[in-house]
Amino acid sequence: MPYARNDDLPDSVTDNLPQGAQTIYRKAFNSAWKQYAGKSDREGIAHRVAWSAVKESYEKNDDGNWVRKND
Helix, strand or coil, rough: CCCHHHHHHHHHHHHCCHHHHHHHHHHHHHHHHHHHHCCCCHHHHHHHHHHHHHHHHHEECCCCCCCEECC
């Protein structure tokens, strides 16, 4: 089930990630959802792909908050 907007994302995403990271998550999830059509664990795969995409640009700081990585 693709997500039309960030507000539609699961609470585990919206409660933890800043808006920019949520957008990355949503776009990666939606792309993976299309790519893995027909797979039995399609939704699980799409969530893993989305978290991986977020982790390319964001990381948790010492306080446990997600922040943009310093490149």
